[in-house]
Amino acid sequence: MELGMLWFDGEAQRSLHDRLERAARYYAQKYGRPANTCYVHPSTMANGGRAAEAKASKREQCVAGLTVRASRTVLPNHFWLGVEEQLPVMPIPAPRSVKSTVQVAG
Numbered sequence: 586m587e588l589g590m591l592w593f594d595g596e597a598q599r600s601l602h603d604r605l606e607r608a609a610r611y612y613a614q615k616y617g618r619p620a621n622t623c624y625v626h627p628s629t630m631a632n633g634g635r636a637a638e639a640k641a642s643k644r645e646q647c648v649a650g651l652t653v654r655a656s657r658t659v660l661p662n663h664f665w666l667g668v669e670e671q672l673p674v675m676p677i678p679a680p681r682s683v684k685s686t687v688q689v690a691g
Contacts, residue, residue, distance in 0.1 A: 586624070586668070589622075589668075594663075602649050609649055612667075619650070621651060623651045624656040624665040625659055625664055627655040629659075
């Protein structure tokens with residue numbers, strides 16, 4: 586994801602689901618299409634930022650219809666929402682046949 590909307594929600598007492606749902610609803614209204622990805626700080630992903638939970642939390646999960654990924658580059662209580670475009674599958678070219686240049690003396 587290269588472009589997105591940065592959303593701040595300082596209501597840490599609310600669940601992550603509620604906070605993401607509100608941010609996603611605003612994103613869809615503003616941009617006319619739903620977000621499918623959200624990056625958050627690992628402590629925000631751990632519902633309240635408790636250290637023990639932060640260590641145990643996954644790096645990626647699905648919340649409120651969004652793929653949520655932990656990223657230390659996003660500040661706590663901030664949500665970076667956007668659309669993760671699927672990269673085109675690049676075909677792997679078949680190996681070229683190598684012609685032998687070895688000559689046998691006869």
